[in-house]
Amino acid sequence: MNKDTKKLPIYKFFNSSKKYSIKWSSYFQVYEKIFSSYRNKKIKFVEIGVANGGSLFMWKNYFGKKAKIIGVDLNPKAKNLEKYGFKIYTGSQSDKNFWKKFYKKEGKIDLILDDGGHKNLQQISTVHFSLAHVNDGGKIVIEDTSTSYLKKEFNNPSKYSFINFAKNIVDIIHYRSPLLGKNLNLYAKKIHLVEFFESITVFSIDSKKCWMNQEISNKAKNEWAADFRYNEYFGQIKNKLNKKYGRLNKRSFLRRLIRKLFYRNFLFNIFDNIKIRKIFKKIQN
Numbered sequence: 124m125n126k127d128t129k130k131l132p133i134y135k136f137f138n139s140s141k142k143y144s145i146k147w148s149s150y151f152q153v154y155e156k157i158f159s160s161y162r163n164k165k166i167k168f169v170e171i172g173v174a175n176g177g178s179l180f181m182w183k184n185y186f187g188k189k190a191k192i193i194g195v196d197l198n199p200k201a202k203n204l205e206k207y208g209f210k211i212y213t214g215s216q217s218d219k220n221f222w223k224k225f226y227k228k229e230g231k232i233d234l235i236l237d238d239g240g241h242k243n244l245q246q247i248s249t250v251h252f253s254l255a256h257v258n259d260g261g262k263i264v265i266e267d268t269s270t271s272y273l274k275k276e277f278n279n280p281s282k283y284s285f286i287n288f289a290k291n292i293v294d295i296i297h298y299r300s301p302l303l304g305k306n307l308n309l310y311a312k313k314i315h316l317v318e319f320f321e322s323i324t325v326f327s328i329d330s331k332k333c334w335m336n337q338e339i340s341n342k343a344k345n346e347w348a349a350d351f352r353y354n355e356y357f358g359q360i361k362n363k364l365n366k367k368y369g370r371l372n373k374r375s376f377l378r379r380l381i382r383k384l385f386y387r388n389f390l391f392n393i394f395d396n397i398k399i400r401k402i403f404k405k406i407q408n
């Protein structure tokens with residue numbers, strides 16, 4: 124384990140928790156990054172997956188007295204932990220009706236962390252049934268997302284893996300661009316940011332930051348800037364042809380043909396894609 128991790132407050136609370144808990148060593152640095160600003164604030168924190176309760180004690184000590192710590196587990200034995208001051212709900216994270224009742228009772232929450240069953244439907248249901256109930260400024264955090272790549276027990280990789288679902292949300296966030304002409308659904312209207320860590324995905328919720336984008340400019344004049352986006356290949360070829368044939372007449376057939384072929388999309392996409400394929404191949408295992 125990285126030696127700096129041992130110095131993190133969250134790790135210290137994990138280590139000193141009075142009940143058993145297992146976490147992956149990289150998670151503590153992620154927790155500090157995404158949760159430290161919520162410490163000692165009046166928040167509602169929900170953890171799906173209680174097991175022995177070890178992490179509930181860690182969260183209680185980390186977030187402080189003002190935070191309400193709520194646990195959700197399918198195992199009814201988790202209810203025993205209510206004697207320590209936690210609120211525990213028994214039910215399945217993939218059950219729509221469970222969440223209906225849960226949010227009817229609890230109202231809006233600030234943070235929800237999924238350390239439950241880690242199956243695709245379970246992780247996706249957490250996001251889908253909780254999204255409408257997370258306050259602006261809050262987060263939905265899904266742990267153990269490496270299960271999206273595991274065959275054994277999880278039947279992945281699959282088109283319907285959690286990570287593929289999350290990649291869809293990356294697409295949906297881009298629909299806030301007016302260039303795409305899309306209607307905005309709840310996901311586009313509420314999820315401001317998606318962060319991918321190894322085995323943890325974080326959705327930051329903030330409807331106030333999710334407006335349909337607009338292009339704006341300042342008051343200065345555009346003096347000489349032109350978009351050279353299409354000049355890469357055309358520029359080189361043009362120079363070569365210029366060398367060979369001298370400067371081309373503006374209206375010459377050759378010049379018009381070159382513009383058609385190189386300046387717009389066709390060949391240019393082919394050239395680009397050859398280069399892109401090479402990069403893709405290099406980064407994929």
Ligand SMILES: C[S@@+](CC[C@H](N)C(=O)[O-])C[C@H]1O[C@@H](n2cnc3c(N)ncnc32)[C@H](O)[C@@H]1O
Pocket residue numbers: 143144145146170171172173174175176177178179195196197198214215216217238239240241245
């Ligand atoms: C990895 S353990 C949780 C560990 C705990 N967070 C900790 O760090 O100490 C996973 C828990 O998720 C619960 N679980 C599994 N499937 C579930 C489901 N569909 N709904 C709610 N809880 C579930 C299991 O009963 C188990 O207690």
